[in-house]
Amino acid sequence: MALVMGIFMLAAASPAQAQDAASPWFSTDQGRVRLIAASPAIGNGGSATLGLQFELQPHWKIYWRSPGDAGYPPRLDWNGSKNLASADIAWPAPQRFSVLGLETMGYTDAVVLPITAHLVERGKALSLAASLDYLTCNDICIPYTAKLSLDLPAGSPRSGAQGYAALIAQYQAQVPGNGEAAGLKILGAAVETGANPALLLHLASAKKLIQPDAFIEGAGDVSFAAPLTLPGDAPDETVLRFPAEGKSADITALAGRTLTVTLVDGSRAMEGTVTPNLAPASSSAPGLDTWLAMLALALAGGLILNFMPCVLPVLALKLLAAVAHHEHGARGIRAGFLASAAGILAAFMGLALFAVGLRLAGLYAGWGLQFQSPVFLGAMIALLLLFAANLWGLYQIPLPGFVAALGERKEALLGSFGAGVLATLLATPCTAPLLGTALGFALASGPAEILAIFAVMGLGLALPYFAVAAWPGLALKLPRPGAWMLELKRVLALALVLSAAWLGWVLASELGPPPAAASTDFWRPFDAASIPGLVRDGRVVFVDVTADWCLTCKVNERLVLDQAAVQQALAAHNLVAMRADWTRPDPAIARYLREFGRYGIPFNAVYGPGLPAGRALPEILTTDRVLAALGQAGGPDR
Secondary structure, eight states, X not given: OEEOOSOOOOOOOOOOOTTSSBOOXXXXXXXXXXXXXSSSSOBTOSEEEEEEEEEEOTTOEEEEEEEESSXXXXXXXXXXXXXXXXXXXXXXXXXXXXXXXXXXXXXXXXXXXXXXXXXXXXXXXXXXXXXXXXXXXXXXXXXXXXEXXXXXXXXXXXXXXXXXXXXXXXXXXXXXXSSTTTTEEEEEEEEEXXXXXXXXXXXXXXXXXXXXXXXXXXXTTOEEOOOEEEEOSSTTEEEEEEEEESOHHHHHTTTTOOEEEEEEETTEEEEEEEOOEEOOOSOSSOOHHHHHHHHHHHHHHHHHGGGSGGGHHHHHHHHHHHHHTGGGHHHHHHHHHHHHHHHHHHXXXXXXXXXXXXXXXXXXXXXXXXXXXHHHHHHHHHHHHHHHHHHTTSOOOOOOXXXXXXXXXXXXXXXXXXXHHHHHHHHOSSOOTTHHHHHHHHHTXXXXXXXXXXXXXXHHHHHHHHHHHHOTHHHHTSOOSSTHHHHHHHHHHHHHHHHHHHHHHHHHHHHSOOOOSSOBXXXXXXXXXXXXXXXXXXXXXXXXXXXXXXXXXXXXXXXXXXXHHHHXXXXXXXXXXXXXXXXXXOHHHHHHHHHTTOOSXXXXXXXXXXXXXXXXXXXXXXXXXXXXXXXXHTOTTO
16 A cells, blocks of 8 residues: 655635534545534533544545554644633544455545534633644545634524534444443453464354454554454354464463453444453364374375376476486385485475474465565576476586585485475475365464474375385386487476476566456455455355466366356356455465465355355365355355
């Protein structure tokens, strides 16, 4: 969100309007604002009821008293006013805006901020001179300074003069109270620490909640994402789980600190305070059955990676290694494939340690995120092209003297080890079936779980190498080296060049201008915050999280999502299809995936009256699965 500073417009004081209960409008291209009064005269009271009235153009907004990750609220300076002791602003319940990973709170369309003006002398005339600083935002943010003036005479209003009591009262009713009238009550709160820190807010409601949300004040440098609604221990109890972002020490320090909570559910709202406790560890340790299940999924998922489209270039390297080791006999083949397996395991442990480091630093750790790095992509492109050029015989890699001294045999083993590392790096853009669950378990847990799951995943990817090492006769059945190997090398080199070209296309996407936000065909840009409202309106929502570097995503698109039957279903008038592009880092998409316990893509989910909480689909899509999920999401009347 760009901030355009230095754009200030001033409106000079002018005579009061005919009604004597409103200042002149301060108008801009984005909307207008003025002061209004409930009555055009002071009467005999010691205070006056006022309002700061905003009318905004579509999609423009102003901010609440606590704006969130960006922005600032309207600020009034009453210097120059006469007979004004003080003025208190009340804040109607705001709405949440989630844009590019930023969470902000404010108002759109129209709002009146009720103001109680306390007089110095009871029953005397009130002359208001207000300097208003406010920020209005859409795709850009524009700050304004407005001069507003309003004179309210003493005594009763003259005949025919009217005020704005009804309008101010309409928005005063939206100011959160203590919860009694709204049937809402805050029961308590707890702070969860660890891999996925969160604030748990326990609340009770006299009637069924529609779309509850809450805004937390007093948390210091800790910020909160939109909440996940969970069932409570009692029928009328609900738990809102707010993912917390910040330093671990700051999140832990929330326990025992008094927080101000503004709870909103549709037209109902309340404000209260809560002092969270420190939640006990979610579960001391996963049980043996859980561990065995997750390890089995990790092993199977790693094995399946060998057959995913992301790993097709690796198949060429495997075949080349088998042919190259043919002349060394069974012993040489066994050593070479064990070296490749060791490279795979070493690379997986390196990824695991990197993920652990990110988690300990409080950062997001995911699968395949290195493909969002232009530096990594550039290095991989260069490496693949060097491999291809070597296969074509354009050059021989000169090895350092200490490597050459190891002998030809050990030199070959070093090359096999490097091929295993490269196989792992090329295998990581996409998650395989079964792998997503194991990754979610690991990355949502601690260092021990991450290291164990990644090690077993590596073992799964290396199983074919171990199989050939155990039965080297499988490789000996290949034709002996000969002239045909020159042609094979050219074919394999072409496969590596095509892989480099694909990575080059991904790199160009990341270095080029950001993709346009306009929707194409029936696909809309991803907007997680709008999904509950669409479902509440009876719509079905289909979410596709994809990236240019995810080959499995592209296969899903080509073989399933682009098929006529699915396209027809997604284009239905009651269905909203959203596409989230994760080619570049996007905290909002990462947070969305994390809510489903997913840390990699492809990812697809379906929502609707029949599936209000959403259902994640398998990594590998089929036409029948997608159509069945859409039908179920529509509910029994679909």
